[in-house]
Amino acid sequence: MATKKLREIVAKQVSMAIGLTEEQILPLINFSQLMLNKRCGGELSVSVKSLNHIQNPGQVLSDSELIKYAGKVAAKITHPGKYIENIAIDSTHISFKIKPSRFVEYVLGEINSAGQQYGIPRSNEPKKKVIIEYSSPNIAKPFHAGHLRSTVIGQFLTNLHKLLGHQVTSINYLGDWGTQFGILAAGLKKQNQTVFSTRSLFDVYVAANSEAEVNAQFKIKAREIFRKMEDGDEEILSLWREIRDQSVSDYSHTYKRLGIKFDEYSGESKYRQSAQDLTNQLKETNILQKAINGTDIIDLSPDGSMSKFVTLARSDGTSLYITRDLAAAIERFKRYEFDNMYYVVDKSQANHFSRLFQTLSKIGHDWSDRCHHVSFGRVLGMSTRKGNVVFLEDIIKEAKLHMLQNMRASKNTKKFESEVDEEHVAETLGVSAIIVQDLKSKLMSDYRFEWDRALQAKGDTGVFLQYTHARLSSICRKSGVSLNLDADTNLLLEEEAIQLVHHLALFEGAIQTAYTENEAFRIVNYLFKLCRLISIAYKVLRVEGTPTDLAEARLLLFNHSQDILSTGMKVLGLKPLNKM
Numbered sequence: 061m062a063t064k065k066l067r068e069i070v071a072k073q074v075s076m077a078i079g080l081t082e083e084q085i086l087p088l089i090n091f092s093q094l095m096l097n098k099r100c101g102g103e104l105s106v107s108v109k110s111l112n113h114i115q116n117p118g119q120v121l122s123d124s125e126l127i128k129y130a131g132k133v134a135a136k137i138t139h140p141g142k143y144i145e146n147i148a149i150d151s152t153h154i155s156f157k158i159k160p161s162r163f164v165e166y167v168l169g170e171i172n173s174a175g176q177q178y179g180i181p182r183s184n185e186p187k188k189k190v191i192i193e194y195s196s197p198n199i200a201k202p203f204h205a206g207h208l209r210s211t212v213i214g215q216f217l218t219n220l221h222k223l224l225g226h227q228v229t230s231i232n233y234l235g236d237w238g239t240q241f242g243i244l245a246a247g248l249k250k251q252n253q254t255v256f257s258t259r260s261l262f263d264v265y266v267a268a269n270s271e272a273e274v275n276a277q278f279k280i281k282a283r284e285i286f287r288k289m290e291d292g293d294e295e296i297l298s299l300w301r302e303i304r305d306q307s308v309s310d311y312s313h314t315y316k317r318l319g320i321k322f323d324e325y326s327g328e329s330k331y332r333q334s335a336q337d338l339t340n341q342l343k344e345t346n347i348l349q350k351a352i353n354g355t356d357i358i359d360l361s362p363d364g365s366m367s368k369f370v371t372l373a374r375s376d377g378t379s380l381y382i383t384r385d386l387a388a389a390i391e392r393f394k395r396y397e398f399d400n401m402y403y404v405v406d407k408s409q410a411n412h413f414s415r416l417f418q419t420l421s422k423i424g425h426d427w428s429d430r431c432h433h434v435s436f437g438r439v440l441g442m443s444t445r446k447g448n449v450v451f452l453e454d455i456i457k458e459a460k461l462h463m464l465q466n467m468r469a470s471k472n473t474k475k476f477e478s479e480v481d482e483e484h485v486a487e488t489l490g491v492s493a494i495i496v497q498d499l500k501s502k503l504m505s506d507y508r509f510e511w512d513r514a515l516q517a518k519g520d521t522g523v524f525l526q527y528t529h530a531r532l533s534s535i536c537r538k539s540g541v542s543l544n545l546d547a548d549t550n551l552l553l554e555e556e557a558i559q560l561v562h563h564l565a566l567f568e569g570a571i572q573t574a575y576t577e578n579e580a581f582r583i584v585n586y587l588f589k590l591c592r593l594i595s596i597a598y599k600v601l602r603v604e605g606t607p608t609d610l611a612e613a614r615l616l617l618f619n620h621s622q623d624i625l626s627t628g629m630k631v632l633g634l635k636p637l638n639k640m
Contacts, residue, residue, distance in 0.1 A: 063091070063565050066166055069143050070104050070156045074111070077136035084114055091565050092155060101558035102163035105153040108133075123151040130154050160558050161550045167565045168549050171620045179567035179624060180223060181575070189396055190228045192218050194404035195320070198235035199307040199327075200244050200261040203314045203452045209436050212498045214404040215320050215633045216580045217434065223631055224575060229396060232311075233388065234327035236304050238381060242286035243268045245299060246278060258310045259451070261303065283376070290332060290378050304329075317456055318491060319635055331387040335379040338387050339372050347423055348372065360418050370415045385416050386423075393427055400430050402578075407435040407504065434578055437506040439498070459490030462515050463523075467640075480639045489523050490515070492634045496522030499580035499632055500588075520588045525629055526637050528591040531598070532622035533638040539603040539611065543619055547612035556597040557617060563593050567624050571631075580632060587628045594621055 071085040088110045092103040108130045112121060121129060130149040137147060146157040171178045194214020197207045218230045244261065247268025253260070272279040288296050308325065315321070339356060342348035351357050354375030361367040372383045392401065403413060413433035420428035463486040493515050500520060501507040515523060536543070552561070563586075570586035573579075601614045626636045 063167065063170060063568065066104060066143075066158060066163070069141070069158075070106065073137050073140060073144065073156070074106060074133065074154075077133055078111075078115055080115060085111070088114075091562065091569070092153075093566075101555065101562040102158045102160055103155050103562070104158065105155045108149075108152055108154060111154075126151045160553055164549045164552050164558065164561050167561050168616065168620060171564065171623075172545050176623070176627070179571055179627065180225075181568055181572045187224075188226045188399035190221050190226050191231060191392055191396060191398045191401040192221070192228060192404065193231045193233050193402065194218075195315075195322075196233045196235060196405070197307075197311060198240065199304050200241070200258065200265055201307075203311055208452060208455075208494070209406065209439055209498055210404045211315075211318065211320060212495050212633060213434065213436055213503065213580065214402075215318075216499060216631065217402060217404065217578060219631045219633060220571075220575055223571070223627075229323045229398075230321075231324045231326050231392075232322045234304075234308070234325065236300075236307075237289075237328035237332055237384065239283060239286045239378075240265070240269075241289065241300060241303075242282035242284070243272050243279075244303070245285045245296065246282040247271070248299075250278075256303075256306070258307055261306075283378075287376060287378055290336075300329075314452055314456075317453075317487065318495075319633060326388070328381070328384045328388075331384045331391065332379065334387040334391060335383040338390070339379065339383060342372070342423060358419055358422060360415065360422060370419050382412065382416055382419070385412075386419060389416070389420060389431065390425065393425070398430060400432060402432050402434050404434045404436070407437060409433070410435055434503070436503040437501070440506055440508040455494065456487070456490060458511075459493055459515065460487045462511070463487075463489040463493075466515070485637060485640050488635055488637055489526055489640070492522030492526050494522070495633050496525065496584060500584045502581055503579060520584075522634065524591055525587055525625070525634065526640060528594055529622060529625055529629065529636045530638060530640045532594065532618055532625070535598075535603055535618050536615065536622070539615055541603060541608065541611045541615050543615060544612040545616065547616045548609055549613050549616065551610050551613045552601075552617060554597075554600055556593075556600045557614075560593045560597045560617060560621060563590055564620060564624055567628070570628075583628050583631060587625060587632075590621065590625055590628075594618070594625075 067086060067089045068082065070089050071082040074080070074085050074089075075082045085106065088106045089104055090106075092105045108126045109121075111133070112119060112126065112129055127149065130151070130153075134147045134149050134154055137144075140147065140156075143158055143162050144156050145159045148155045148157070192214055194217075195207055195211040197203050214230070218228055221228045244265045247264045248254075248256070248261075250268070250271075251264060253264060256264070268278075268282070272282055285296060289300060304327075339348065342358070343356070347358055348356050349359065351371075355371050356373040357366075357369045357371050359366050359369050361369070370382060371380060372386075373379055389401070392398065405413070410433065413431075417428050417431050417433075420431065460483075464482060467482060467486060497509055497513075498507075513519065513521065515521070518524060552558070567586065570582050574582040597617075601617070603611050603614050603618070606614065629636050
C-alpha cells in the first residue's frame with residue numbers, strides 16, 4: 061500500500077532519530093486531517109505524547125515540555141531524504157510534509173493498483189459470520205417513518221460488513237404475531253370488514269387499540285383471539301395469513317424504492333412453537349418460576365431477590381415478544397454459528413435487549429456476548445407538508461415530486477431532459493436525500509428532518525453527493541480525453557490537486573472508523589468534504605482544452621475521486637447517478 065509506504069518512510073526517519081524500532085513507531089503515524097481554509101496537504105504526523113510515552117514510559121510532560129521534546133526529535137532528523145520536504149512541530153504532533161510529486165505519485169499509484177479494493181481495510185484476522193436484524197415492521201401497519209432509521213442504518217451496516225469481506229445475513233424480523241393481531245382481528249369483526257388494504261387495516265387497528273384501552277371486555281376478546289391463534293384455530297390463522305401476505309407485499313414495494321434487499325424474511329410467527337417448547341424446557345430445569353399472578357418468570361437479579369426478572373409467559377400460557385426473541389436467537393445460533401448478531405432497534409428498546417441478552421446467558425448460552433443492540437435516536441418532524449401522515453410511501457412520493465419541480469425549474473437540467481428518465485432521477489435524488497439526512501447524524505442523536513435542507517443541491521445533502529458524482533461522470537464523458545492509468549501525475553502540482561489527493565488517502569481511515577464505531581456519519585462527513593474538495597478542484601483543474609499530458613493527469617485524478625465517491629455512496633445505500 062502506498063499510504064503504508066509513506067508511513068514507513070516517516071517511521072524510518074523517526075526511528076533513526078530516537079532509537080525505537082520502526083514497528084513501534086508505525087502505529088503512531090497518520091495522515092494529517094485537512095483544513096479547507098488553510099493551505100495544506102501531503103502531510104503525515106506522529107503524536108508527540110504517544111511517541112514520548114513509548115520512548116519514556118511513565119513520563120508526563122507539560123505542553124511546553126512536549127514542544128521541547130518534539131523539537132529535539134525533529135532536530136535529530138538531519139537527512140530527511142528525497143521524500144520529506146519539511147518538518148514542523150507543535151505540542152501535539154510532529155508533521156512531515158511529503159514532497160508533492162512523490163505524495164501524489166504514491167497515492168494515485170496505489171489507487172491504480174488496488175482498483176475497486178482501494179480503501180478497504182486489510183486484516184489478517186479471519187472473516188466473521190454476521191447476522192444483522194433490521195427494519196422489522198409490524199404486519200397490518202403501513203411502513204412508517206418510525207421504521208426508517210432501523211432500515212437505513214441496518215442496510216448501511218450490512219453494506220459495510222460485506223465491503224470488508226464478512227459473511228453477512230440480513231434478516232427482516234416481522235412483527236407478525238402477538239396480542240396486537242388479536243386487537244386488529246377484534247376490530248375487523250366489530251366493523252364487519254372483509255376487504256382491506258394495509259392503510260385501512262392501520263385505521264382499524266388505531267380504532268381497535270383505542271377501544272381496548274377503555275373497554276375491558278373488548279380487550280379480553282382480543283386476548284381470546286390471540287389464544288386461539290396460538291392453539292392453531294384455522295379460521296383465525298387464515299385471516300392472519302391473508303393480512304400478513306398483504307403487508308409483506310406492500311413492504312416489498314417500499315423496500316424496492318429504497319434499494320433495500322434482505323437475505324431472509326422471518327417473523328415472530330416462525331418461533332411461536334419453539335417459544336412454547338423453550339418455556340416447557342425451562343420449567344423442567346427449575347430456572348422458570350411461577351409468579352403470584354400466574355405468569356412464568358426468570359430471576360435476573362444477582363442475589364436471587366427477584367429485584368429484576370423477565371416474564372416469558374402470561375398467566376393464560378400465551379408467549380410474549382421476548383420469549384419469541386429468545387427462541388429466534390437460539391435457532392439462529394444453531395443455524396449460522398454467528399460471530400456477531402446485531403439488532404438495529406431504537407433506544408427505547410434498550411431495556412428489552414439488556415434483558416434478552418441476560419436471559420440468554422442465564423439459561424446457559426455462553427455466546428450471548430456475541431449479541432449486540434445497535435441503538436439509535438428518534439426522527440423528529442418527519443411528516444408530509446400537508447399534515448401529520450408519516451407513512452414512508454408518502455415521504456418518498458413528496459421527496460420525488462419536490463425534486464421533479466427543482467429539476468424542471470433548473471436551467472442546468474433542461475438540456476438533459478431528452479437523455480435522462482426524469483422520474484427515475486427524481487426518485488433517486490429524493491431517496492438519497494432521505495437516507496443521507498438520516499445517516500449524517502450520530503446514531504444516538506435524535507434529529508429533526510427538515511425538508512428544505514434535505515432536498516438542497518448545495519450544502520451537506522444526499523442531493524449534493526449525487527450532483528457531484530454526475531458532474532464527475534460528465535467530465536469523463538465530455539472531456540475528449542481518454543483515461544490513461546499511466547498518466548504523468550508529477551504534473552499535478554496545484555494546491556487543489558494535492559489537497560484532493562490527500563483526502564483520497566484518508567478514505568481507508570474513514571471506512572475503518574465507521575466499522576469500529578458502527579457510525580455511518582464518519583463516511584457521510586468524509587464524502588461531504590470529498591465533494592467540496594472536488595468542487596474546488598473543478599474550478600481550477602480544467603481538463604477540456606488543456607494539453608494532453610496535463611489533461612490526462614487531471615482526468616485520472618477526477619476518475620479516482622469518482623470511484624471513491626461511488627464506493628462510499630454505495631456503502632451508505634445510495635445508487636450513484638451518472639446523469640441528472
